[in-house]
Amino acid sequence: MIGKYTLCDISGNDGKNGKPVWIIIKGDVYDVTTFVKEHPGGEDLIIEYAGRDATKAFNDVGHSIDAIQQMKSFKIGVVDNECQQQCVPSREAKTQEDECCRREKKRKGLFSLFKKNRI
Numbered sequence: 001m002i003g004k005y006t007l008c009d010i011s012g013n014d015g016k017n018g019k020p021v022w023i024i025i026k027g028d029v030y031d032v033t034t035f036v037k038e039h040p041g042g043e044d045l046i047i048e049y050a051g052r053d054a055t056k057a058f059n060d061v062g063h064s065i066d067a068i069q070q071m072k073s074f075k076i077g078v079v080d081n082e083c084q085q086q087c088v089p090s091r092e093a094k095t096q097e098d099e100c101c102r103r104e105k106k107r108k109g110l111f112s113l114f115k116k117n118r119i
């Protein structure tokens, strides 16, 4: 199933503490959790980009057509750019991503509070 994921969702899947390994390549989101150990370029190289955009690194390597074909099987969705575009970095956020995360967490937090109070 193809989903839409914000940078906040993606950055949480950074392979740390048993979490899945997601990477972004050209606006698409890939779950490479099961693939990292089999990656011909080594596990560490992909892990370095876990939860982040790996487009440049992926292209710089000059992956073969086979690799690009194989990559398709790991696609789980696309990046939700709406979040990115609407974010204006606030003073306390170091990056646009931070600001996006902060807003989204707040929204999700408020939503769960709302649900809790209704039950």
Ligand code: HEM
Pocket (backbone or CB within 6 Å): 023, 030, 032, 039, 040, 041, 042, 045, 046, 049, 054, 057, 058, 061, 062, 063, 064, 065, 066, 067, 068, 070, 071, 074
């Ligand atoms: C879904 C994502 C990826 C897939 C399916 C994939 C697949 C592959 C495959 C099949 C090869 C063997 C050579 C070839 O056919 O081109 C390879 C090599 C390589 N990959 Fe990836 N790769 C992925 C992501 C990445 C990322 C994010 C990096 C980051 C730098 C990376 C770095 C490399 C390097 C350096 C090699 C060369 C290894 C060598 O020639 O010794 N790959 N990859």
